[in-house]
Amino acid sequence: MDEHRRNCIETEGKTVGDAVGNALKRLGVEEDDVEIEVLDEGSRGVFSILGSRQARVRVRLKIGLGPSSEPAELVRELLSAMGFSAEVESKDVQDATEITIGSTGADGLLIGKRGETLECFQHVVSKMLNRNASSWRHVIVDVGGYRKRREGQLMKLASSLAERASSTGQEVSTDPLKASERRIIHLALKDHPGVRSFAVGEGLVKRVVIGPKDTGRS
Amino acid sequence: MKELIEYIAKRLVDKPEEVVVREITGERTTIFELKVAQEDLGKIIGKHGRTARSIRTLLSAAATKMGKRAVLEILE
Numbered sequence: 001m002d003e004h005r006r007n008c009i010e011t012e013g014k015t016v017g018d019a020v021g022n023a024l025k026r027l028g029v030e031e032d033d034v035e036i037e038v039l040d041e042g043s044r045g046v047f048s049i050l051g052s053r054q055a056r057v058r059v060r061l062k063i064g065l066g067p068s069s070e071p072a073e074l075v076r077e078l079l080s081a082m083g084f085s086a087e088v089e090s091k092d093v094q095d096a097t098e099i100t101i102g103s104t105g106a107d108g109l110l111i112g113k114r115g116e117t118l119e120c121f122q123h124v125v126s127k128m129l130n131r132n133a134s135s136w137r138h139v140i141v142d143v144g145g146y147r148k149r150r151e152g153q154l155m156k157l158a159s160s161l162a163e164r165a166s167s168t169g170q171e172v173s174t175d176p177l178k179a180s181e182r183r184i185i186h187l188a189l190k191d192h193p194g195v196r197s198f199a200v201g202e203g204l205v206k207r208v209v210i211g212p213k214d215t216g217r218s
Numbered sequence: 219m220k221e222l223i224e225y226i227a228k229r230l231v232d233k234p235e236e237v238v239v240r241e242i243t244g245e246r247t248t249i250f251e252l253k254v255a256q257e258d259l260g261k262i263i264g265k266h267g268r269t270a271r272s273i274r275t276l277l278s279a280a281a282t283k284m285g286k287r288a289v290l291e292i293l294e
């Protein structure tokens with residue numbers, strides 16, 4: 001119970017700013033380390049005496065967070081909690097945050113079958129970074145250049161399937177792919193003169209079918 | 219691994235002080251019971267259980283790295 005109390009305190013002050021300042025002093029942290037809830041904005045009162053009320057705030061420590069929830073730092077901490085260690089870099093590109101993890105020495109484990117574990121890692125990181133955010137940021141996590149490699153593979157796959165479709169006149173299909181992966185195939189074949197690509201399947205398990213352009217299917 | 223679950227859970231919920239993880243060590247498999255505030259349950263489970271599944275996958279990866287097996291149970 002004591003621990004709970006240390007994570008969350010209520011303080012008073014002349015203004016909200018003062019109250020927050022008092023809380024930060026008591027907790028010994030910076031403003032970035034806490035979440036602030038204003039309980040009472042206080043009031044100066046009529047002649048600064050009559051009816052004046054202290055401002056009250058509740059300040060909650062973002063538990064375990066270091067100086068900030070900077071993306072690279074968060075991913076480093078998450079990796080180390082999982083028993084991995086690696087270089088981590090992050091950069092913002094338009095409305096997305098790209099996080100690049102160097103080689104961990106056990107990349108396969110972190111990537112998982114068909115990138116499944118990496119997808120889960122990315123989902124959790126995205127949820128953590130977007131918590132309480134006013135606008136949603138897209139988060140992309142890559143490990144040891146996996147996504148780049150996979151993109152190359154998929155583009156190769158697209159052109160070999162396209163070749164097969166146009167030489168045999170038959171439709172060919174990929175294995176089930178994630179939306180981001182299907183997009184790579186569609187884009188690779190967008191301007192192909194002989195074939196067209198479309199998705200087949202329900203929900204999250206869809207395949208890309210590549211067929212000759214003149215099959216007349218809609 | 220307990221730290222991993224705590225780390226993730228506390229950063230997903232609104233009430234991190236109510237996150238409790240209990241570790242039940244078995245012969246081969248360790249079970250982790252995660253308890254969060256009632257109103258935070260949805261944040262841990264996610265749309266179509268996606269967040270819960272993701273946490274379980276990360277736990278498995280961490281366990282495998284240590285040559286162990288781990289199961290996460292989310293208490294309601």
